[in-house]
Amino acid sequence: MTRLVEVPAQFDDRSFDQFAGACAEALQSGERLLFDAHAAEWASPYGLVGLLVAGQAARGAGGGERPLLTAPTHGDVLSYWTRAGFFREAAELFEIHGKVPKVKPAEESDVLLPVTAVRAVEDVHAVVSNIQQRASAILASELRLDPKATMGFAMALSEACQNIVEHAGTGGWVAVQAYHWRRKLARRVVVIAVADAGVGFRHSLEPTQSKRFGERWGDAAALEAALIQGVSRFRDPGRGQGLAGIRRYLVRWDGKIAIRSGTARIAIVPPWDDDVPLKDGLPAFPGAQVLIIIPEQGSSHR
Amino acid sequence: MIQHIDVHAALQESGSGVFADLVTRPTGRFVRAYIERALASVPDALAVTRIDFTGVGCIDYSCADEIVAKLLRDRPAVLVLTGISDGHLEAIEPVLAGHGLAALIERRDGTLDVLGAAEAAAALLDELIARRLAARTPGGTFALTLA
Numbered sequence: 001m002t003r004l005v006e007v008p009a010q011f012d013d014r015s016f017d018q019f020a021g022a023c024a025e026a027l028q029s030g031e032r033l034l035f036d037a038h039a040a041e042w043a044s045p046y047g048l049v050g051l052l053v054a055g056q057a058a059r060g061a062g063g064g065e066r067p068l069l070t071a072p073t074h075g076d077v078l079s080y081w082t083r084a085g086f087f088r089e090a091a092e093l094f095e096i097h098g099k100v101p102k103v104k105p106a107e108e109s110d111v112l113l114p115v116t117a118v119r120a121v122e123d124v125h126a127v128v129s130n131i132q133q134r135a136s137a138i139l140a141s142e143l144r145l146d147p148k149a150t151m152g153f154a155m156a157l158s159e160a161c162q163n164i165v166e167h168a169g170t171g172g173w174v175a176v177q178a179y180h181w182r183r184k185l186a187r188r189v190v191v192i193a194v195a196d197a198g199v200g201f202r203h204s205l206e207p208t209q210s211k212r213f214g215e216r217w218g219d220a221a222a223l224e225a226a227l228i229q230g231v232s233r234f235r236d237p238g239r240g241q242g243l244a245g246i247r248r249y250l251v252r253w254d255g256k257i258a259i260r261s262g263t264a265r266i267a268i269v270p271p272w273d274d275d276v277p278l279k280d281g282l283p284a285f286p287g288a289q290v291l292i293i294i295p296e297q298g299s300s301h302r
Numbered sequence: 303m304i305q306h307i308d309v310h311a312a313l314q315e316s317g318s319g320v321f322a323d324l325v326t327r328p329t330g331r332f333v334r335a336y337i338e339r340a341l342a343s344v345p346d347a348l349a350v351t352r353i354d355f356t357g358v359g360c361i362d363y364s365c366a367d368e369i370v371a372k373l374l375r376d377r378p379a380v381l382v383l384t385g386i387s388d389g390h391l392e393a394i395e396p397v398l399a400g401h402g403l404a405a406l407i408e409r410r411d412g413t414l415d416v417l418g419a420a421e422a423a424a425a426l427l428d429e430l431i432a433r434r435l436a437a438r439t440p441g442g443t444f445a446l447t448l449a
Contacts, residue, residue: 121326121328125326125329128323150389151360151387154360155325155360155363155392158323158325158360237401241367241400242362242363242364244396244400245362248396249392
């Protein structure tokens with residue numbers, strides 16, 4: 001038997017919980033999963049890396065048998081998913097149905113970093129090196145970020161990717177894209193999406209933090225400890241610098257970070273956004289998913 | 303005596319040698335171990351160590367912590383950072399401040415700036431002057447007295 005999981009037509013962080021709910025239910029069935037993206041109209045980098053995580057989890061739950069994926073049928077959507085490097089990574093995880101164009105991931109476009117696997121330290125080095133070569137001009141000219149901020153952008157990206165290598169216990173993916181964000185801001189943004197199907201924040205911090213939180217301990221408390229309090233599972237006093245550094249960077253450039261892990265999601269919400277700072281009781285989803293948004297500077301807020 | 307350490311050369315010896323960026327904790331640990339080996343050969347534990355970041359691209363917070371903060375925490379050394387860009391400072395300054403530590407930056411013209419936690423920075427400058435390792439220049443700035 002095959003169990004269907006629909007990929008939302010507009011697949012981004014806002015529709016992700018709907019997808020995660022369907023995923024969680026389907027994973028419990030023990031059946032082979034079919035991720036149906038044929039009607040997809042748009043997917044953000046967060047949606048794309050999240051879909052890979054779902055594929056990895058489904059493969060693990062299915063005893064190694066690859067889940068099925070129907071590719072988008074709309075030509076532009078299919079072309080974008082290909083340029084974004086999604087199918088290059090998906091081919092290992094899914095049995096893909098549908099015609100996938102043989103196009104190389106984008107070399108020069110708004111896809112600043114195609115979907116890229118992060119499994120080891122060398123991958124983080126490669127990501128940082130690539131993003132500096134490809135993104136500096138766009139960050140400075142289109143987002144009007146001070147040239148100083150482009151280095152900070154690479155630092156933030158490095159720290160977000162290192163969370164996978166250091167804490168997830170498995171590999172993950174990163175993608176970076178610039179686009180015009182009509183929905184919220186009516187200005188350009190750069191979006192970093194990082195996702196893994198690893199152990200998640202709660203499991204990672206449990207040995208050192210669960211006693212301190214007592215009955216409050218859970219996914220939400222773990223996210224709060226990591227992002228707000230700068231706590232790390234390592235006792236070394238220098239640990240926890242990564243997320244703290246990302247926060248400082250985003251405060252300076254009016255950016256947003258949201259982290260989803262397990263059944264909770266935490267966000268540092270800038271004035272231009274109406275997201276909630278902490279959500280608990282969400283559908284369970286493996287690992288951790290990080291979303292970072294940096295808006296164009298100097299425009300008036302909507 | 304001033305010990306000179308070339309960070310870019312250390313990075314080239316690491317497994318990440320094809321890249322120019324000081325990112326990730328393992329890379330930071332490798333570079334710190336390289337520096338510690340070099341410092342171990344110096345008889346005076348309180349000597350000045352000039353750490354040259356020329357040629358290094360990006361430094362992230364984790365690497366800044368592994369290299370600069372841990373070197374200062376573990377050894378009573380005077381660290382003078384050279385070849386530092388504004389981007390490098392973005393990572394190093396908050397890490398030092400967070401630990402209550404301070405280091406010196408040597409500009410291209412030889413003038414010194416202190417970096418890090420205010421109290422530690424003031425104490426570091428006082429110590430350098432007391433030990434005659436640095437002196438005020440005619441222009442009102444500070445510079446090392448040693449070559």
